[in-house]
Amino acid sequence: MFRFQSLDDDCTLEEEDDGLIDEEDEIDQFNDDTFGAGAIDDDWQEEHKRLAELDERDGLGAGRGPGGGDCSPSPASSAAAGRLPPLCFSSSSSGPQGQDERSGGGDLAESLARFILDADPAVAGVGAAERRGPAPGSAGPVLSAPRGPDQPRVLQQPASIPPKHQLPPGPPASGLPASSVLSYQQQQHLLRRGAAPMAQMNSHSIWDNSMGFGPVSVTPGLVTHMEDSPLMSIIKEVGLPKRPPQGRSDEGHDLSERAPPPRSSSPVIGSPPVRAVPIGTPPKHPMSLNHQVHHPTAVHVRAPVQHRFPAPFPERLSPNTLLNMANSPLCRGPFPPRVGPVLSQLQRAQLLNSQVAGFPRGGPGPPLLAGAGFRPFFGGPPPPHGHRMGPPPPHGPPNHTPPIRHNTTHLHPQHRRMLTQRMQSRGGDRVRTGLDRRSRDPYSNLMSQKEKEWVTKIQMMQLQSTDPYLDDYYYQNYYEKMEKRQEKERDSSRKEHTTKLITPQVAKVEHTYRPVQFAGSLGKLTVSSVNNPRKMIDAVVTTRSDDEEKREKQVWNKRRQVLYTVEKMFSLLLEVQDFEKRFVQTPEEDRDALLEQHKSNTEQLSNSLQDGDWEDRVSDEQCVMIMSVRKGKRLVARLLPFLPAAQAAAVVMAIARNLPAIAKKDKQDQALCCLVEPVSAVIQSLSSSALTDLLQELQGGEGQLAAALQNKFGVTLLFLILSEGERMQSSDPNCQLMDDNRWTELVFSVTRELLGVPSSSLAPPLFTPPNLLSLFSRYVDRQRLELLQDKLQISASSR
Amino acid sequence: MNYVPGTASLIDDIDKKHLVLLRDGRTLIGYLRSIDQFANLVFHQTVERIHVGKKFGDIPRGIFIVRGENVVLLGEMDVDKPCDTILQQVSIEEILEEQRLQQQAKQETEKVKLQVLKDRGLSVPKADNLDEY
Numbered sequence: 063m064f065r066f067q068s069l070d071d072d073c074t075l076e077e078e079d080d081g082l083i084d085e086e087d088e089i090d091q092f093n094d095d096t097f098g099a100g101a102i103d104d105d106w107q108e109e110h111k112r113l114a115e116l117d118e119r120d121g122l123g124a125g126r127g128p129g130g131g132d133c134s135p136s137p138a139s140s141a142a143a144g145r146l147p148p149l150c151f152s153s154s155s156s157g158p159q160g161q162d163e164r165s166g167g168g169d170l171a172e173s174l175a176r177f178i179l180d181a182d183p184a185v186a187g188v189g190a191a192e193r194r195g196p197a198p199g200s201a202g203p204v205l206s207a208p209r210g211p212d213q214p215r216v217l218q219q220p221a222s223i224p225p226k227h228q229l230p231p232g233p234p235a236s237g238l239p240a241s242s243v244l245s246y247q248q249q250q251h252l253l254r255r256g257a258a259p260m261a262q263m264n265s266h267s268i269w270d271n272s273m274g275f276g277p278v279s280v281t282p283g284l285v286t287h288m289e290d291s292p293l294m295s296i297i298k299e300v301g302l303p304k305r306p307p308q309g310r311s312d313e314g315h316d317l318s319e320r321a322p323p324p325r326s327s328s329p330v331i332g333s334p335p336v337r338a339v340p341i342g343t344p345p346k347h348p349m350s351l352n353h354q355v356h357h358p359t360a361v362h363v364r365a366p367v368q369h370r371f372p373a374p375f376p377e378r379l380s381p382n383t384l385l386n387m388a389n390s391p392l393c394r395g396p397f398p399p400r401v402g403p404v405l406s407q408l409q410r411a412q413l414l415n416s417q418v419a420g421f422p423r424g425g426p427g428p429p430l431l432a433g434a435g436f437r438p439f440f441g442g443p444p445p446p447h448g449h450r451m452g453p454p455p456p457h458g459p460p461n462h463t464p465p466i467r468h469n470t471t472h473l474h475p476q477h478r479r480m481l482t483q484r485m486q487s488r489g490g491d492r493v494r495t496g497l498d499r500r501s502r503d504p505y506s507n508l509m510s511q512k513e514k515e516w517v518t519k520i521q522m523m524q525l526q527s528t529d530p531y532l533d534d535y536y537y538q539n540y541y542e543k544m545e546k547r548q549e550k551e552r553d554s555s556r557k558e559h560t561t562k563l564i565t566p567q568v569a570k571v572e573h574t575y576r577p578v579q580f581a582g583s584l585g586k587l588t589v590s591s592v593n594n595p596r597k598m599i600d601a602v603v604t605t606r607s608d609d610e611e612k613r614e615k616q617v618w619n620k621r622r623q624v625l626y627t628v629e630k631m632f633s634l635l636l637e638v639q640d641f642e643k644r645f646v647q648t649p650e651e652d653r654d655a656l657l658e659q660h661k662s663n664t665e666q667l668s669n670s671l672q673d674g675d676w677e678d679r680v681s682d683e684q685c686v687m688i689m690s691v692r693k694g695k696r697l698v699a700r701l702l703p704f705l706p707a708a709q710a711a712a713v714v715m716a717i718a719r720n721l722p723a724i725a726k727k728d729k730q731d732q733a734l735c736c737l738v739e740p741v742s743a744v745i746q747s748l749s750s751s752a753l754t755d756l757l758q759e760l761q762g763g764e765g766q767l768a769a770a771l772q773n774k775f776g777v778t779l780l781f782l783i784l785s786e787g788e789r790m791q792s793s794d795p796n797c798q799l800m801d802d803n804r805w806t807e808l809v810f811s812v813t814r815e816l817l818g819v820p821s822s823s824l825a826p827p828l829f830t831p832p833n834l835l836s837l838f839s840r841y842v843d844r845q846r847l848e849l850l851q852d853k854l855q856i857s858a859s860s861r
Numbered sequence: 862m863n864y865v866p867g868t869a870s871l872i873d874d875i876d877k878k879h880l881v882l883l884r885d886g887r888t889l890i891g892y893l894r895s896i897d898q899f900a901n902l903v904f905h906q907t908v909e910r911i912h913v914g915k916k917f918g919d920i921p922r923g924i925f926i927v928r929g930e931n932v933v934l935l936g937e938m939d940v941d942k943p944c945d946t947i948l949q950q951v952s953i954e955e956i957l958e959e960q961r962l963q964q965q966a967k968q969e970t971e972k973v974k975l976q977v978l979k980d981r982g983l984s985v986p987k988a989d990n991l992d993e994y
Contacts, residue, residue, distance in 0.1 A: 505905055506876045509895045514872050518865055520898040525868075 624687045628694045631670055635697060638663050638704050667701060668709045685716040690727040695736060702740035710744045711752055717741070718759040718779065722766055725773035734775035738828055742782050750790055750805075757783050757808045767815050768823075777827040780812065785831030792836065809841050817846060821853055830854065871896040871935075878940055879904070882933040888912065889925055890938060900929035911956045913963050916949050918956025 527533035641660045648656050671684060688694035698717075702710050717724065717737070728734045748756060760780060761767045770776030787805060816824075838850050865872070871893070879893045881902065888911070891904030904925040911918050951959075978985055 503876060509875055517896060517898055518872060521865055521870060
């Protein structure tokens with residue numbers, strides 16, 4: 063055709079001949095390739111696979127930025143985009159990222175791009191126009207492709223298209239270096255195609271701009287890929303909205319770990335479900351659609367594709383959704399020629415049904431209506447109702463649309479349709495349609511049953527009360543009144559029971575805290591929680607009877623008293639002991655004072671031991687008490703040297719006298735033996751009569767000696783006494799020991815006792831004085847002496 | 862299914878279109894998707910509607926999560942019922958402009974009022990601006 067024209071004399075044509083002829087040639091070539099033997103259809107699957115792999119490899123991230131046009135997954139386009147910044151209108155932030163990855167592979171693409179740009183005047187012209195056009199509109203985050211994780215692959219393909227909007231003269235988005243499938247011819251074709259939508263870019267609204275971003279230079283192969291794969295995905299997705307609710311109920315997942323359910327409900331986001339009607343067709347300008355329809359495209363359009371959209375759209379289109387839809391391949395004009403009539407037919411049919419600016423189910427409607435419905439979102443007076451009708455419906459009564467206005471603008475067109483339907487049939491099936499609406503709402507049931515129950519449970523918990531009339535008086539009263547009223551109103555015959563809220567009645571239970579205890583562990587573990595805060599102090603209340611308490615108290619008091627006394631005496635004793643040292647150190651003038659003090663101290667000490675009124679007589683009770691305490695014994699041991707002789711003797715006497723008791727109390731401490739030295743010292747200073755007395759004391763009553771003998775100290779004491787007596791006798795012939803028969807008698811009894819006592823009960827003495835043998839030999843006969851010897855292990859050699 | 866009969870619960874309002882008035886005076890319209898025990902609300906396809914006089918404008922906002930304490934009132938919107946014919950919808954730019962003018966006028970009157978009071982020796986205590994609305 064063009065060739066023929068060139069033969070005309072029309073000069074104007076001649077000038078453009080080259081271009082035209084070029085176009086024609088390329089178109090023809092393309093045609094051959096497309097429809098001829100070299101049709102790429104056969105390879106599209108492989109191509110698709112390969113591209114998908116590439117896309118995946120290249121990553122989605124780069125290409126999905128705001129305005130994400132630059133880094134489309136397709137390597138070539140991004141490479142080209144990188145190289146041709148002026149052509150990229152959206153934020154080029156993501157551009158360089160993709161660029162880096164594909165620098166190697168992009169060289170070929172880039173060279174091709176340059177070639178195309180430079181060589182082809184038409185392309186260049188288109189590019190210029192494009193540059194001007196979408197610039198204002200590119201600000202919006204229009205091309206944010208969805209990042210749905212469940213549809214990465216699918217969306218890659220379609221998403222690759224929007225970015226290409228911004229590369230109008232088709233940087234060879236198609237010029238994938240690796241793929242030689244897409245021939246240069248195809249690229250050229252794409253460029254041609256890209257030029258077409260330009261004509262639509264005459265709208266003012268930002269959405270129009272974005273929608274009419276321009277030609278999408280996409281390879282026909284890609285287009286077909288994208289057609290099918292998103293379609294497939296959508297078909298899958300159509301099934302999906304039903305699944306998630308079930309899925310949620312099936313899984314018994316914990317609410318706390320709940321991950322948002324797969325958002326399959328918005329299959330449209332980012333994906334171009336419908337490419338039938340170019341979104342670039344603003345509702346305002348239905349002519350543009352027609353214009354598009356007429357635009358020649360040789361893309362292999364799959365008309366039947368249209369029918370594969372059962373219900374891909376959410377009922378309400380969010381701005382993003384609509385935008386993405388708008389930007390998707392609909393900008394291309396591949397479909398128009400074929401799709402146009404089909405579309406309108408579909409639309410017609412559905413409009414008949416709906417009487418609303420119809421969103422035909424799964425048809426090209428959404429994009430159109432998206433544009434229409436969209437508009438009110440973004441201000442501007444609500445479009446004239448005709449807009450909502452989209453492409454001029456053959457007989458779509460626009461009159462019905464006026465009632466649905468502002469508050470329904472953000473509704474899904476399908477929803478709107480239903481609304482009008484409902485309005486038509488007023489008063490009917492409100493609930494049904496409501497449910498209907500909800501059942502078809504892809505965003506419904508975001509809150510699963512479990513979650514609803516959980517919230518309800520929390521609300522119910524707050525209603526727990528042990529005394530409802532106390533806690534919730536007004537509600538209870540109100541409820542009663544209501545019930546009474548209902549009773550009055552209704553007949554008793556029809557007993558309709560309104561659902562009554564049964565609040566949980568919690569019985570008042572005393573919860574005593576019992577800390578966690580493990581068997582065999584020491585103490586109580588502190589396992590605390592909000593309801594059982596840690597018990598810091600374990601205060602145990604022990605209940606005792608009064609008598610017991612008194613007795614225990616008394617005992618305790620006494621002991622305390624004794625200890626107190628001992629301590630006091632000790633302090634005095636220490637002072638006394640230190641006197642010497644201090645005396646030496648103090649200067650002359652103070653010595654007297656010190657001496658005085660010392661004296662008083664000693665006096666005090668002695669007094670403390672004294673038994674009330676009697677001088678030189680130690681209180682037995684006191685003595686025993688003091689001796690019962692280990693420290694007391696030590697005290698006495700240290701004290702004895704400092705006491706005046708008489709006092710010391712008295713103390714020793716007291717000890718001897720109370721030896722059994724003392725011995726008994728000493729069982730645990732075994733500290734009596736510390737007394738041996740001082741006692742022996744005292745004994746040696748004793749007079750004979752005193753000694754005798756002492757012995758007598760030791761002997762005491764019945765069995766006293768025997769008891770004493772059981773104790774080591776006792777035995778030692780006895781021996782000491784005896785030894786002393788012997789010494790006295792042997793050393794001093796004039797000692798008065800013999801004057802009194804007492805000594806002899808005492809010794810006899812002692813001997814008798816010693817012989818009588820079984821060896822086992824005889825405690826070994828600390829030491830055995832050597833002169834015992836001689837003592838005994840004086841009083842006992844040989845036989846007994848030998849016995850004694852054996853018993854006491856007095857060796858003859860130890861003389 | 863009435864989850865908690867006899868009481869008010871938001872469970873039954875889920876997935877319905879609602880209008881919520883916030884403490885700062887904003888009006889949001891959207892689909893109530895999720896709630897919790899504090900009446901925190903999740904709105905879907907939210908539109909902020911600005912009213913100035915008889916005009917109003919809708920700004921689409923997407924998904925909104927509203928903290929429960931900031932809700933003044935919340936009510937279901939009847940999608941069947943047509944919008945008021947009294948109110949007139951305008952574009953976003955226009956309504957924002959109107960709002961700005963309104964704010965300006967308000968500030969002017971406030972200023973004048975303060976000045977007048979000051980002249981008379983009175984002072985208006987600073988209001989607690991928690992609820993600016």
